Each structure stands twice: as structure tokens, then as C-alpha cells.
Amino acid sequence: MNSRVALIGIVVEKAESVEALNRILHEYGSYIIGRMGIPYAKRNINIISIAVDAPSDIISALSGKLGRLDGISTKAVYSKVV
Template identity: 65%
Template sequence: METRIALIGIIVENMGEVENINQILHEYGEYIVGRMGIPYKQKGVNIISIVMDADNNTISSLSGKLGMLEGISVKTVYSKSGK
């Protein structure tokens, strides 16, 4: 199976969804290369960056599940090719 590197950017405006975010990320833990969280207290949001190495369907599935949560914004950037 061919995999790609992807960077998923998450902006958390609804802190009530943090437990759901962590549960979803745990489900995809085997594909996550790294994770960085930044609390931006002045704006009342948290920013999370996730780096994944997975097939397109897995990356899209994770992004989609996160994007369906209320008050959560998600954008995904893919590498140009899998290696």
C-alpha cells in the first residue's frame, strides 16, 4: 500500500470537543508521526498540528471525523507523492 505524508492543521475553538479530538487521534495513532499543540490563550483557541504517514483514505477519514466536530476547523496538506 502506498502512503503519503500529510500535515493536518486543527484549530480548536470549542474546548468541549477536546476529549473527542483526543479519542479520534488515538484511533489513528499508528499513522501519526508527530503531534504539536499550541494554546493561544489571547485568542481563546488551541492549534494542533498532526503529521501522518498513511494512505489517502486513512488521512481523509481522520480529517473528516475531526471536521465534523462542532467548533473545530481542519485543513490537510498532502505531500506530492508517496515514497
């Protein structure tokens, strides 16, 4: 299967879910190119972006698992480069 480059945007609204989020990210660590986290104290949230290089089904699975966590919202944006 072809590998794709994508960005997964994550908004963390509940700090209690961070441990589970990090556990899932560790599972998919071989696909992660880089990670950037921004705490936004004014709104009491954290914004994380994850750059990945993986098959589409892996990217969807990762984004889906993260999005099912309580207080976590995700969105994946795919590069057109295959």
C-alpha cells in the same frame, strides 16, 4: 495502497470537543508521526498540527472525522512524496 505524508492542521475553538478529538487521534495513532499543540490565549483557541504517514483515504477520513466535531476546523496538506 500507497502511503502519503501529510500535515493535518486543527483549530480548536470549543474546549468541550477536545475529549472527542483525542479519542479520534488515539484511533489513528498508528499513522501519527508527531503532534504539536499551541495554545493561543489571546484568541482563546488551540492550534494543533498532526504529521501523518498513511494512505490518502485514511488521511481524508481522519481529517473529516475531526472536522465534523463541534468547534473544530481542519485542513490536510499532502506531501508530493509518495
